[in-house]
Amino acid sequence: MLILFVTLIIIQNACSLTCKDILDMPKNSKIKLYELETLQPKEIVDCISHLGRIKLNISEAEFIWNSIIKFYNEIPLIPDEILSCLHWVTIAIKPEEYQNLTLSNIDIITNFGLDYDLSNDQLVAIADRVREDFGAKQPEDYTVYDLTALRQILCAFQGSEIKRIHPKSYKEAALLVRKLKNCSDDVMEGFASLATHKDAFGPPENWKRETICILGGVVQYLSENVMSKLKKNLGNDILEEIDKDRTLEEECN
Ligand SMILES: *[C@@H]1O[C@H](CO)[C@@H](O)[C@H](O)[C@H]1NC(C)=O
Numbered sequence: 599m600l601i602l603f604v605t606l607i608i609i610q611n612a613c614s615l616t617c618k619d620i621l622d623m624p625k626n627s628k629i630k631l632y633e634l635e636t637l638q639p640k641e642i643v644d645c646i647s648h649l650g651r652i653k654l655n656i657s658e659a660e661f662i663w664n665s666i667i668k669f670y671n672e673i674p675l676i677p678d679e680i681l682s683c684l685h686w687v688t689i690a691i692k693p694e695e696y697q698n699l700t701l702s703n704i705d706i707i708t709n710f711g712l713d714y715d716l717s718n719d720q721l722v723a724i725a726d727r728v729r730e731d732f733g734a735k736q737p738e739d740y741t742v743y744d745l746t747a748l749r750q751i752l753c754a755f756q757g758s759e760i761k762r763i764h765p766k767s768y769k770e771a772a773l774l775v776r777k778l779k780n781c782s783d784d785v786m787e788g789f790a791s792l793a794t795h796k797d798a799f800g801p802p803e804n805w806k807r808e809t810i811c812i813l814g815g816v817v818q819y820l821s822e823n824v825m826s827k828l829k830k831n832l833g834n835d836i837l838e839e840i841d842k843d844r845t846l847e848e849e850c851n
Protein backbone atom coordinates (compact mmCIF):
# COMPACT_ATOMS: atom_id res chain seq x y z
CA MET A 599 0.00 0.00 0.00
CA LEU A 600 2.77 2.39 0.98
CA ILE A 601 4.69 1.51 -2.18
CA LEU A 602 1.65 2.21 -4.32
CA PHE A 603 1.21 5.56 -2.58
CA VAL A 604 4.85 6.53 -3.17
CA THR A 605 4.63 5.45 -6.80
CA LEU A 606 1.52 7.58 -7.30
CA ILE A 607 3.26 10.64 -5.89
CA ILE A 608 6.22 10.11 -8.18
CA ILE A 609 4.00 9.70 -11.21
CA GLN A 610 2.07 12.81 -10.32
CA ASN A 611 5.23 14.86 -9.87
CA ALA A 612 6.61 13.60 -13.13
CA CYS A 613 3.55 14.76 -15.04
CA SER A 614 2.64 17.99 -13.34
CA LEU A 615 4.35 21.13 -14.46
CA THR A 616 5.48 24.05 -12.34
CA CYS A 617 5.92 27.68 -13.28
CA LYS A 618 9.64 27.03 -13.48
CA ASP A 619 9.12 24.26 -16.08
CA ILE A 620 7.13 26.72 -18.16
CA LEU A 621 9.79 29.39 -17.93
CA ASP A 622 12.33 26.76 -19.02
CA MET A 623 10.35 25.91 -22.15
CA PRO A 624 11.94 27.13 -25.39
CA LYS A 625 11.05 30.73 -26.15
CA ASN A 626 7.75 31.09 -28.07
CA SER A 627 6.84 27.42 -27.63
CA LYS A 628 3.18 27.34 -26.83
CA ILE A 629 1.86 25.47 -23.81
CA LYS A 630 -0.91 22.98 -24.62
CA LEU A 631 -4.20 22.72 -22.79
CA TYR A 632 -3.37 19.25 -21.42
CA GLU A 633 -0.14 20.67 -19.98
CA LEU A 634 -1.93 23.64 -18.46
CA GLU A 635 -4.38 21.27 -16.81
CA THR A 636 -1.53 19.73 -14.81
CA LEU A 637 -0.66 23.10 -13.26
CA GLN A 638 -1.86 23.90 -9.76
CA PRO A 639 -3.61 27.29 -9.43
CA LYS A 640 -0.59 28.66 -7.53
CA GLU A 641 1.76 27.79 -10.39
CA ILE A 642 -0.60 29.42 -12.87
CA VAL A 643 -0.73 32.59 -10.79
CA ASP A 644 3.07 32.64 -10.43
CA CYS A 645 3.45 32.29 -14.17
CA ILE A 646 0.63 34.54 -15.30
CA SER A 647 2.69 37.19 -17.07
CA HIS A 648 4.31 34.45 -19.11
CA LEU A 649 1.17 32.42 -19.84
CA GLY A 650 -0.84 35.35 -21.19
CA ARG A 651 1.81 36.55 -23.58
CA ILE A 652 1.17 34.16 -26.46
CA LYS A 653 -2.27 33.97 -28.08
CA LEU A 654 -4.54 31.50 -26.27
CA ASN A 655 -7.71 29.87 -27.50
CA ILE A 656 -10.85 30.14 -25.41
CA SER A 657 -10.46 26.77 -23.62
CA GLU A 658 -6.91 27.60 -22.58
CA ALA A 659 -7.82 31.12 -21.49
CA GLU A 660 -10.83 29.86 -19.50
CA PHE A 661 -8.75 27.26 -17.74
CA ILE A 662 -6.23 29.90 -16.67
CA TRP A 663 -8.92 32.43 -15.65
CA ASN A 664 -10.79 29.83 -13.58
CA SER A 665 -7.54 28.81 -11.88
CA ILE A 666 -6.89 32.43 -10.95
CA ILE A 667 -10.39 32.79 -9.48
CA LYS A 668 -9.92 29.52 -7.59
CA PHE A 669 -6.60 30.72 -6.15
CA TYR A 670 -7.97 34.06 -4.90
CA ASN A 671 -11.42 32.61 -3.98
CA GLU A 672 -13.35 35.41 -5.68
CA ILE A 673 -12.94 37.89 -8.50
CA PRO A 674 -12.86 41.07 -6.37
CA LEU A 675 -9.85 39.67 -4.48
CA ILE A 676 -7.67 39.25 -7.57
CA PRO A 677 -4.80 41.73 -7.12
CA ASP A 678 -4.06 44.56 -9.53
CA GLU A 679 -0.67 43.06 -10.50
CA ILE A 680 -2.45 39.98 -11.84
CA LEU A 681 -5.14 41.96 -13.67
CA SER A 682 -2.48 44.12 -15.33
CA CYS A 683 -0.79 41.19 -17.00
CA LEU A 684 -3.63 38.89 -18.07
CA HIS A 685 -3.19 39.68 -21.76
CA TRP A 686 -4.70 36.80 -23.81
CA VAL A 687 -6.43 35.41 -20.69
CA THR A 688 -8.69 38.48 -21.02
CA ILE A 689 -10.77 36.73 -23.69
CA ALA A 690 -12.13 34.38 -20.98
CA ILE A 691 -13.64 37.12 -18.82
CA LYS A 692 -17.42 37.24 -19.23
CA PRO A 693 -19.21 40.58 -19.56
CA GLU A 694 -21.05 40.07 -16.24
CA GLU A 695 -17.78 39.34 -14.42
CA TYR A 696 -16.67 42.93 -14.98
CA GLN A 697 -19.21 43.95 -12.33
CA ASN A 698 -16.76 42.43 -9.86
CA LEU A 699 -13.60 43.95 -11.25
CA THR A 700 -12.20 47.42 -10.61
CA LEU A 701 -10.43 49.06 -13.54
CA SER A 702 -9.09 52.10 -11.77
CA ASN A 703 -5.44 52.19 -12.62
CA ILE A 704 -3.66 52.86 -15.85
CA ASP A 705 -1.74 49.57 -15.86
CA ILE A 706 -4.94 47.56 -15.61
CA ILE A 707 -6.64 49.69 -18.25
CA THR A 708 -3.64 49.12 -20.52
CA ASN A 709 -4.18 45.38 -20.29
CA PHE A 710 -7.87 45.64 -21.20
CA GLY A 711 -7.31 48.13 -24.02
CA LEU A 712 -5.17 45.84 -26.18
CA ASP A 713 -6.65 44.14 -29.21
CA TYR A 714 -7.79 40.63 -28.31
CA ASP A 715 -10.75 40.70 -30.67
CA LEU A 716 -13.12 40.82 -27.69
CA SER A 717 -16.85 40.68 -28.32
CA ASN A 718 -18.83 43.88 -28.35
CA ASP A 719 -20.51 42.83 -25.07
CA GLN A 720 -17.12 42.41 -23.40
CA LEU A 721 -15.89 45.81 -24.63
CA VAL A 722 -19.10 47.53 -23.55
CA ALA A 723 -18.74 46.00 -20.06
CA ILE A 724 -15.13 47.21 -19.90
CA ALA A 725 -16.11 50.72 -21.04
CA ASP A 726 -18.79 50.82 -18.31
CA ARG A 727 -16.16 49.97 -15.70
CA VAL A 728 -13.81 52.64 -17.00
CA ARG A 729 -16.58 55.26 -16.77
CA GLU A 730 -17.20 54.27 -13.19
CA ASP A 731 -13.72 53.41 -11.85
CA PHE A 732 -11.59 55.86 -13.82
CA GLY A 733 -14.32 58.42 -13.20
CA ALA A 734 -12.12 61.14 -11.74
CA LYS A 735 -10.91 61.38 -15.33
CA GLN A 736 -13.50 62.45 -17.84
CA PRO A 737 -12.91 62.35 -21.62
CA GLU A 738 -11.96 66.07 -21.44
CA ASP A 739 -9.07 65.12 -19.14
CA TYR A 740 -7.66 62.25 -21.19
CA THR A 741 -4.02 62.74 -22.11
CA VAL A 742 -2.20 60.90 -24.88
CA TYR A 743 -1.12 58.40 -22.19
CA ASP A 744 -4.70 57.70 -21.19
CA LEU A 745 -5.73 57.25 -24.83
CA THR A 746 -2.77 54.94 -25.38
CA ALA A 747 -3.95 52.79 -22.47
CA LEU A 748 -7.63 52.85 -23.47
CA ARG A 749 -7.12 51.92 -27.14
CA GLN A 750 -9.82 49.40 -28.11
CA ILE A 751 -11.98 50.47 -25.16
CA LEU A 752 -12.47 53.78 -27.00
CA CYS A 753 -14.34 51.84 -29.68
CA ALA A 754 -17.01 50.93 -27.12
CA PHE A 755 -17.56 54.55 -26.08
CA GLN A 756 -20.34 56.75 -27.41
CA GLY A 757 -19.49 59.18 -30.20
CA SER A 758 -20.57 61.98 -27.87
CA GLU A 759 -17.87 60.94 -25.38
CA ILE A 760 -15.22 60.82 -28.11
CA LYS A 761 -16.13 64.37 -29.12
CA ARG A 762 -15.35 65.52 -25.57
CA ILE A 763 -11.69 64.38 -25.85
CA HIS A 764 -9.32 67.33 -26.19
CA PRO A 765 -8.37 67.74 -29.88
CA LYS A 766 -4.73 68.13 -28.85
CA SER A 767 -4.74 64.74 -27.08
CA TYR A 768 -6.39 63.17 -30.11
CA LYS A 769 -3.72 64.69 -32.36
CA GLU A 770 -0.95 63.20 -30.24
CA ALA A 771 -2.66 59.81 -30.26
CA ALA A 772 -3.77 59.90 -33.93
CA LEU A 773 -1.32 57.25 -35.14
CA LEU A 774 -2.69 54.91 -32.51
CA VAL A 775 -6.32 55.75 -33.24
CA ARG A 776 -5.84 54.85 -36.93
CA LYS A 777 -4.92 51.32 -35.82
CA LEU A 778 -8.07 50.69 -33.76
CA LYS A 779 -10.16 47.78 -34.97
CA ASN A 780 -13.91 47.58 -35.44
CA CYS A 781 -14.79 50.99 -34.03
CA SER A 782 -18.43 51.94 -34.55
CA ASP A 783 -19.31 54.64 -37.11
CA ASP A 784 -20.45 56.78 -34.19
CA VAL A 785 -16.97 56.63 -32.63
CA MET A 786 -15.17 57.21 -35.95
CA GLU A 787 -17.36 60.26 -36.62
CA GLY A 788 -16.36 61.52 -33.18
CA PHE A 789 -12.68 61.28 -34.09
CA ALA A 790 -13.32 62.88 -37.49
CA SER A 791 -14.93 65.87 -35.79
CA LEU A 792 -11.85 66.25 -33.55
CA ALA A 793 -9.47 66.02 -36.52
CA THR A 794 -10.44 69.34 -38.11
CA HIS A 795 -10.26 71.28 -34.86
CA LYS A 796 -7.57 73.98 -34.72
CA ASP A 797 -5.86 72.19 -31.80
CA ALA A 798 -5.72 68.97 -33.83
CA PHE A 799 -4.96 69.07 -37.57
CA GLY A 800 -6.75 72.33 -38.31
CA PRO A 801 -8.71 73.25 -41.46
CA PRO A 802 -8.52 70.48 -44.13
CA GLU A 803 -7.53 73.13 -46.68
CA ASN A 804 -4.04 73.04 -45.15
CA TRP A 805 -3.66 69.26 -44.93
CA LYS A 806 -0.97 67.34 -46.77
CA ARG A 807 -0.96 63.72 -47.90
CA GLU A 808 1.01 63.04 -44.73
CA THR A 809 -1.98 64.25 -42.68
CA ILE A 810 -4.22 61.75 -44.51
CA CYS A 811 -1.75 59.01 -43.70
CA ILE A 812 -1.70 59.89 -40.00
CA LEU A 813 -5.50 60.00 -39.81
CA GLY A 814 -5.98 56.68 -41.59
CA GLY A 815 -9.56 55.39 -41.60
CA VAL A 816 -10.82 58.46 -39.74
CA VAL A 817 -10.62 60.35 -43.07
CA GLN A 818 -13.54 58.33 -44.43
CA TYR A 819 -15.78 59.85 -41.76
CA LEU A 820 -15.18 63.46 -42.78
CA SER A 821 -18.09 65.23 -44.46
CA GLU A 822 -18.50 64.82 -48.24
CA ASN A 823 -17.82 68.49 -48.63
CA VAL A 824 -14.46 68.21 -46.85
CA MET A 825 -13.62 65.03 -48.76
CA SER A 826 -14.16 66.66 -52.13
CA LYS A 827 -11.93 69.58 -51.12
CA LEU A 828 -9.22 67.16 -50.02
CA LYS A 829 -9.42 65.24 -53.30
CA LYS A 830 -9.19 68.48 -55.22
CA ASN A 831 -6.09 69.60 -53.29
CA LEU A 832 -4.29 66.30 -52.80
CA GLY A 833 -5.50 64.07 -55.63
CA ASN A 834 -8.38 61.69 -56.20
CA ASP A 835 -6.36 58.74 -54.98
CA ILE A 836 -6.07 59.82 -51.32
CA LEU A 837 -8.32 56.98 -50.13
CA GLU A 838 -5.93 54.45 -51.63
CA GLU A 839 -3.27 56.18 -49.57
CA ILE A 840 -5.14 55.34 -46.37
CA ASP A 841 -5.29 51.62 -47.08
CA LYS A 842 -1.83 51.36 -48.52
CA ASP A 843 -0.15 52.98 -45.57
CA ARG A 844 -2.21 51.35 -42.89
CA THR A 845 0.59 49.12 -41.63
CA LEU A 846 3.47 51.46 -42.43
CA GLU A 847 2.95 54.28 -40.00
CA GLU A 848 6.61 55.26 -40.04
CA GLU A 849 6.04 56.37 -43.63
CA CYS A 850 3.62 59.08 -42.55
CA ASN A 851 6.44 61.34 -41.45
C1 LIG B 1 -7.50 24.87 -27.77
O1 LIG B 1 -6.19 24.31 -27.93
C2 LIG B 1 -6.06 23.02 -27.33
C3 LIG B 1 -4.58 22.66 -27.45
O2 LIG B 1 -3.87 23.43 -26.49
C4 LIG B 1 -6.98 22.04 -28.03
O3 LIG B 1 -6.85 20.76 -27.46
C5 LIG B 1 -8.41 22.55 -27.87
O4 LIG B 1 -9.29 21.71 -28.56
C6 LIG B 1 -8.54 23.97 -28.40
N1 LIG B 1 -9.87 24.46 -28.07
C7 LIG B 1 -10.59 25.21 -28.91
C8 LIG B 1 -11.94 25.65 -28.43
O5 LIG B 1 -10.18 25.53 -30.02
Ligand SMILES: *[C@@H]1O[C@H](CO)[C@@H](O)[C@H](O)[C@H]1NC(C)=O
Binds near residue numbers: 673674694695697698
Ligand atom coordinates in the same frame (compact mmCIF):
# COMPACT_ATOMS: atom_id res chain seq x y z
C1 LIG C 1 -19.50 38.81 -7.97
O1 LIG C 1 -18.97 38.55 -6.65
C2 LIG C 1 -19.92 38.05 -5.73
C3 LIG C 1 -19.22 37.92 -4.40
O2 LIG C 1 -18.02 37.20 -4.51
C4 LIG C 1 -20.46 36.71 -6.23
O3 LIG C 1 -21.45 36.24 -5.37
C5 LIG C 1 -21.06 36.91 -7.63
O4 LIG C 1 -21.45 35.66 -8.16
C6 LIG C 1 -20.01 37.52 -8.56
N1 LIG C 1 -20.60 37.78 -9.87
C7 LIG C 1 -20.03 37.34 -10.98
C8 LIG C 1 -20.76 37.67 -12.24
O5 LIG C 1 -18.97 36.73 -11.01
Ligand SMILES: *[C@@H]1O[C@H](CO)[C@@H](O)[C@H](O)[C@H]1NC(C)=O
Binds near residue numbers: 715717718779780
Ligand atom coordinates in the same frame (compact mmCIF):
# COMPACT_ATOMS: atom_id res chain seq x y z
C1 LIG D 1 -13.77 42.80 -36.29
O1 LIG D 1 -13.62 42.85 -37.69
C2 LIG D 1 -13.05 41.71 -38.26
C3 LIG D 1 -12.91 41.96 -39.75
O2 LIG D 1 -12.64 43.28 -40.00
C4 LIG D 1 -13.94 40.51 -37.97
O3 LIG D 1 -13.32 39.35 -38.48
C5 LIG D 1 -14.13 40.36 -36.48
O4 LIG D 1 -15.02 39.33 -36.19
C6 LIG D 1 -14.65 41.65 -35.88
N1 LIG D 1 -14.72 41.51 -34.43
C7 LIG D 1 -15.77 41.89 -33.72
C8 LIG D 1 -15.66 41.69 -32.24
O5 LIG D 1 -16.77 42.36 -34.22
